[in-house]
Amino acid sequence: SQELEQSPQSLIVQEGKNLTINCTSSKTLYGLYWYKQKYGEGLIFLMMLQKGGEEKSHEKITAKLDEKKQQSSLHITASQPSHAGIYLCGAAEDSNYQLIWGAGTKLIIKP
Amino acid sequence: KAGVTQTPRYLIKTRGQQVTLSCSPISGHRSVSWYQQTPGQGLQFLFEYFSETQRNKGNFPGRFSGRQFSNSRSEMNVSTLELGDSALYLCASSLYNTREVRTEAFFGQGTRLTVV
Numbered sequence: 500s501q502e503l504e505q506s507p508q509s510l511i512v513q514e515g516k517n518l519t520i521n522c523t524s525s526k527t528l529y530g531l532y533w534y535k536q537k538y539g540e541g542l543i544f545l546m547m548l549q550k551g552g553e554e555k556s557h558e559k560i561t562a563k564l565d566e567k568k569q570q571s572s573l574h575i576t577a578s579q580p581s582h583a584g585i586y587l588c589g590a591a592e593d594s595n596y597q598l599i600w601g602a603g604t605k606l607i608i609k610p
Numbered sequence: 611k612a613g614v615t616q617t618p619r620y621l622i623k624t625r626g627q628q629v630t631l632s633c634s635p636i637s638g639h640r641s642v643s644w645y646q647q648t649p650g651q652g653l654q655f656l657f658e659y660f661s662e663t664q665r666n667k668g669n670f671p672g673r674f675s676g677r678q679f680s681n682s683r684s685e686m687n688v689s690t691l692e693l694g695d696s697a698l699y700l701c702a703s704s705l706y707n708t709r710e711v712r713t714e715a716f717f718g719q720g721t722r723l724t725v726v
Contacts, residue, residue: 542717597666600653
């Protein structure tokens with residue numbers, strides 16, 4: 500069962516538009532990971548956030564972790580077809596090493 | 611540096627058989643975690659090995675087992691396969707800092723297991 504709430508479940512966006520995906524927990528998180536997955540393949544690491552208020556960017560993708568470390572957002576600017584895929588957030592709720600996962604957000608980019 | 615390598619990429623097995631999957635982590639990573647991914651259940655944690663010791667386990671039956679070798683390579687074994695074991699099995703290679711905080715986690719391409 501999924502313990503991280505990820506929204507939306509799916510998203511269809513016109514190429515060139517911006518979009519945001521959210522990942523929420525009721526508990527404080529010890530490290531928040533964002534990954535992208537193409538169908539049937541492994542997860543590609545995007546970013547990891549650890550500190551409250553932290554923000555990281557890579558190319559046109561920006562991820563933020565809120566001050567309470569309970570919510571993260573992934574923002575894509577000027578979306579491209581290469582951004583299509585499933586975005587997953589993963590996090591450790593405590594120091595027992597196990598990562599929990601969101602259900603994923605399926606992103607489709609319309610040309 | 612080389613990424614996480616999982617072998618084989620695809621497997622077809624018959625109910626009742628057993629299967630062994632392999633994962634070679636990134637050099638220097640001592641942690642290997644295994645996950646089962648299915649369309650209905652998403653990513654489900656199986657277990658984590660660190661320095662040859664299993665230190666965390668998910669809610670899977672005892673048919674699912676694993677081990678880690680001194681070179682950090684890990685194997686996962688599933689015995690008495692059931693149709694419901696058909697899934698993508700992913701392993702993740704992780705690095706921890708001196709404060710036992712996971713600082714990075716990279717996944718392999720996965721092994722697609724089909725049980726018929």
